[in-house]
C-alpha cells in the first residue's frame with residue numbers, strides 16, 4: 113500500500129509572547145526566549161502562601177521587571193524620582209487574572225524589590241506557557257501571575 117500522507121510534522125514551539133504597552137515610547141511583544149537572551153538572568157528562591165493550597169516553594173530565574181520595562185522607555189522623567197513615583201504596572205495572565213504593582217516598588221530609589229519576569233520555574237522552561245511574575249517580598253501568592261499576556265505601564269487618573 114502506498115503511503116500518501118506526508119510524514120507528521122513537528123508542531124512549531126508555542127511562543128506565548130506578552131505585550132508590553134501603555135505609557136512607553138517603545139511598546140514591545142516579548143517571548144520568554146527574548147526575556148532569557150536580552151537581559152541578565154537573576155535567581156529567586158521564594159516561599160509564598162496560598163489561601164487554598166498552603167505554602168509553595170519555588171526557584172525562579174529571569175530578568176528584572178524593572179530592566180525590561182525601562183528598555184521600553186516609560187514616558188516618565190527618569191531623572192525625577194517624584195515623577196517616577198506616579199506610575200503603576202498592571203500585569204495580566206492568560207486567564208484574565210491581573211494585578212498591579214507601583215513602579216516605586218521596583219525602582220532602585222524606592223522599594224528596590226527584585227521583581228522578576230520568570231523564564232524558568234524549578235528548572236522548567238516557561239517558553240510554552242509564558243512568563244510568570246515573581247514578587248519575592250510578597251507573603252501571598254496572588255501577585256505571582258502566571259502565563260503573562262500583558263504588562264501595562266500607566267498612571268492612575270486624578271481629577272483635574
Ligand SMILES: Nc1nc2c(c(=O)[nH]1)N[C@H]1C(S)=C(S)[C@@H](COP(=O)(O)O)O[C@H]1N2
Nearest residue numbers: 161162165205206207209253254256257258
Ligand atoms: N494567571 C494566574 N496566575 C496566578 C493565579 C491565577 O488565578 N491566574 N493565582 C495566583 C495565586 S492566588 C497563587 S497562590 C499562585 C500559585 O497558584 P498555584 O498554586 O495554583 O500555582 O499563583 C498566582 N498566579
Ligand SMILES: [Mo]
Nearest residue numbers: 162163253254
Ligand atoms: Mo492563592
